[in-house]
Amino acid sequence: MMKRTHYCGDLRAKNIGESVSLTGWVWHWRDHGGVIFIDIRDRSGHSQLVFDPQENSDNHKQANELRSEFCIGITGKVRRRPEGTENPNMPTGEVEIVVDHLMIFSEAETPPFPIDEHVEVGEDVRLKYRYLDLRRPGLRNAILFRSRAAQLVRNYFSNHGFIEVETPVLSKSTPEGARDFLVPSRISPGDFFALPQSPQIYKQLCMIAGLDRYFQIVKCFRDEDQRKDRQPEFTQIDVEMSFITPEDIYSTMEGLIKTLWKELLDVEIEIPFPRLPYWDAMERYGIDRPDARFEMELRDIGDIGAESDFKVFRSIVEKGGKISGICVKGGAAFSRKEIDDLTSEAAIFGAKGLAWMKVTDKGLESNIVKFFAEGLQQKLLERFNAEAGDLLLFVADEKEIVYAALAHLRVHIAERQNLFDPNDNKFLWVVDFPMFEKDDEGNPTPLHHPFTSPCTEDLDLLESDPLKIRSLAYDMVLNGIEIGGGSIRIHRRDVQSRVFKTLGIDEQKAQEKFGFLLDAFRYGAPPHGGIAFGFDRLIMLMLREPNIREVIAFPKNQRAQAVLESAPSRVDEEQLRELGLRLRL
RNA sequence: GGGGCCGUAGUUCAGUUUGGUUAGAAUGCCUGACUGUCGAUCAGGAGGUCGCGAGUUCGAGUCUCGUCGGCCCCGCCA
Numbered sequence: 001m002m003k004r005t006h007y008c009g010d011l012r013a014k015n016i017g018e019s020v021s022l023t024g025w026v027w028h029w030r031d032h033g034g035v036i037f038i039d040i041r042d043r044s045g046h047s048q049l050v051f052d053p054q055e056n057s058d059n060h061k062q063a064n065e066l067r068s069e070f071c072i073g074i075t076g077k078v079r080r081r082p083e084g085t086e087n088p089n090m091p092t093g094e095v096e097i098v099v100d101h102l103m104i105f106s107e108a109e110t111p112p113f114p115i116d117e118h119v120e121v122g123e124d125v126r127l128k129y130r131y132l133d134l135r136r137p138g139l140r141n142a143i144l145f146r147s148r149a150a151q152l153v154r155n156y157f158s159n160h161g162f163i164e165v166e167t168p169v170l171s172k173s174t175p176e177g178a179r180d181f182l183v184p185s186r187i188s189p190g191d192f193f194a195l196p197q198s199p200q201i202y203k204q205l206c207m208i209a210g211l212d213r214y215f216q217i218v219k220c221f222r223d224e225d226q227r228k229d230r231q232p233e234f235t236q237i238d239v240e241m242s243f244i245t246p247e248d249i250y251s252t253m254e255g256l257i258k259t260l261w262k263e264l265l266d267v268e269i270e271i272p273f274p275r276l277p278y279w280d281a282m283e284r285y286g287i288d289r290p291d292a293r294f295e296m297e298l299r300d301i302g303d304i305g306a307e308s309d310f311k312v313f314r315s316i317v318e319k320g321g322k323i324s325g326i327c328v329k330g331g332a333a334f335s336r337k338e339i340d341d342l343t344s345e346a347a348i349f350g351a352k353g354l355a356w357m358k359v360t361d362k363g364l365e366s367n368i369v370k371f372f373a374e375g376l377q378q379k380l381l382e383r384f385n386a387e388a389g390d391l392l393l394f395v396a397d398e399k400e401i402v403y404a405a406l407a408h409l410r411v412h413i414a415e416r417q418n419l420f421d422p423n424d425n426k427f428l429w430v431v432d433f434p435m436f437e438k439d440d441e442g443n444p445t446p447l448h449h450p451f452t453s454p455c456t457e458d459l460d461l462l463e464s465d466p467l468k469i470r471s472l473a474y475d476m477v478l479n480g481i482e483i484g485g486g487s488i489r490i491h492r493r494d495v496q497s498r499v500f501k502t503l504g505i506d507e508q509k510a511q512e513k514f515g516f517l518l519d520a521f522r523y524g525a526p527p528h529g530g531i532a533f534g535f536d537r538l539i540m541l542m543l544r545e546p547n548i549r550e551v552i553a554f555p556k557n558q559r560a561q562a563v564l565e566s567a568p569s570r571v572d573e574e575q576l577r578e579l580g581l582r583l584r585l
Numbered sequence: 586g587g588g589g590c591c592g593u594a595g596u597u598c599a600g601u602u603u604g605g606u607u608a609g610a611a612u613g614c615c616u617g618a619c620u621g622u623c624g625a626u627c628a629g630g631a632g633g634u635c636g637c638g639a640g641u642u643c644g645a646g647u648c649u650c651g652u653c654g655g656c657c658c659c660g661c662c663a
Contacts, residue, residue, distance in 0.1 A: 028622095030623065030626090031619085031622095032619060032620050032625080032626090033620070035622080036622095037623065048623070050621090052620075053620085067614095068613090081621085082621065084621085085622075085623090087622090087623060093623085096621095110613075111595090111596095111613095112596075113595075114595095114596070114613065114624095118624065119596065119597065119612080119613090119624095120596090121596065122592095122596085122656095124654080124655055125595095125596080174663095176663050177662085197662095197663080198663090222662060225662075227657085228656085228657070228658095230662070348588080348589095348659060350659085445663080447663080451663095452663090557656090558655070558657085
């Protein structure tokens with residue numbers, strides 16, 4: 001076996017005169033009839049090989065046979081490139097290797113797409129030939145970056161007294177939350193493991209076990225539909241600590257973020273991050289993960305709408321709905337079609353209409369202005385600090401629709417108007433989440449998860465008015481994307497039982513599903529809490545990649561399929577029989 | 586479950602609005618030339634089930650319906 005002495009991207013002027021061996025793949029080759037140049041590439045980069053017929057005609061002949069992506073090894077001498085032929089665009093551009101021995105490990109068929117940056121290739125093809133896509137510098141660098149990030153995470157937590165614990169992948173299906181991936185048991189026919197949606201209960205058990213500080217970089221599984229930042233299996237940085245308050249979580253995780261950005265991107269992140277109560281976030285941004293890189297905040301105008309003669313607004317207010325709006329600076333220049341497009345955007349989130357008023361030198365103008373008395377018009381202008389040239393946009397509907405539609409419009413318009421620097425990093429914590437929200441039947445369902453601790457002072461509302469309770473939950477948000485979330489957990493059996501009861505999980509079901517956790521609470525559970533970060537998402541944001549698949553070596557496609565190996569797939573009848581399963585399709 | 590955009594050479598795309606001769610370009614691939622290139626250059630060549638199926642028509646890449654596939658979004662994702 002020919003062993004390398006250097007990686008292809010590592011040779012520099014200081015290596016001149018050395019005899020070296022390189023292994024890698026044929027990248028570009030340039031045949032000048034006489035001299036042949038070949039770029040040899042590995043994961044570190046590439047170097048230029050020179051085959052000169054006058055120096056070694058056998059080699060030169062052999063080099064003629066080389067084609068794209070042949071896997072080769074060479075030995076040769078590093079020399080300085082002739083004056084004027086240096087390539088300042090590549091790190092190894094000062095030197096070249098005069099080859100005196102060439103070995104072809106494997107020939108290669110012409111790849112289905114060029115192993116090059118400047119060619120956009122359809123993602124289905126890239127996924128099918130992922131091993132070739134990983135040879136391309138873009139994806140390769142993302143994977144190397146991800147590896148360095150994981151290393152930094154491990155170092156950071158190890159240095160802060162955390163221990164890494166591996167938790168089971170074959171686990172128990174639990175109600176609530178996302179759909180589980182199920183794994184049938186051969187030894188217990190008819191029974192199923194579930195793959196963990198997160199190691200939530202295990203890490204709490206680690207705290208009860210007295211491990212005090214736990215972390216893990218761990219795969220989690222959720223059988224839900226895909227998005228550009230969602231995969232059926234994804235990686236979390238999972239953290240749990242005992243005897244702490246939320247402040248300990250905030251400072252620990254801010255420290256991690258600061259370290260990652262500094263070490264990997266050489267960017268200084270200001271800490272601590274601002275904190276934003278949940279209802280402030282909803283009122284000002286319409287969403288619990290605001291993009292704070294720009295203003296254009298929402299303003300409630302329910303009071304003004306109620307006083308107006310605009311029937312739509314009045315009836316919404318009477319029905320207990322909400323009216324809010326945003327002020328688009330310079331938006332008065334929007335054409336009728338542009339406003340129609342915005343209406344369509346709002347409709348995606350259920351808004352049945354989009355009311356608008358243009359602000360001109362002469363005051364407000366639109367087909368609905370006439371329904372607003374002079375005084376009300378003045379109030380509107382003041383509420384939005386509007387000035388001539390602006391555009392006011394209003395949505396009146398159920399609260400959830402108003403928030404969702406305006407939150408979307410706000411970001412949509414800001415992107416169109418280039419209102420923010422895409423390279424900006426606006427971190428913040430969203431805090432004071434409600435403990436519960438209403439589900440479709442109007443029953444309380446956890447906003448976070450059922451182990452989240454209520455605010456101590458709200459505890460008495462658990463039975464009387466659960467929807468009013470705030471929880472000790474927190475999310476970290478970057479540029480409008482949630483990158484992590486967690487909470488202080490319930491550590492008392494009686495409180496946990498009361499929460500289950502509020503959720504409509506009776507004693508028997510609670511015992512069946514979470515009995516092992518409730519039992520553990522009997523034996524001296526420490527106060528504890530934690531957080532989990534989406535690792536893939538974090539890397540995606542750090543690298544400014546447009547989707548999560550660009551930072552995962554072997555991702556699933558939009559339909560949650562592994563294109564490369566064609567999974568999921570049918571299995572043998574024999575395998576099913578052994579598991580006591582029969583297909584019913 | 587629903588909505589949007591897309592599907593043409595190995596790859597990336599044009600052509601579809603307004604149906605009309607043999608479906609083009611770039612790049613890659615093959616052959617040849619070339620001793621300093623680095624996304625080499627020059628000359629020549631091969632390469633197509635216009636996703637698939639049905640329909641309208643004298644005639645369909647282009648129009649209609651269906652279907653399959655890709656991405657994005659809503660729902661969903663404690």
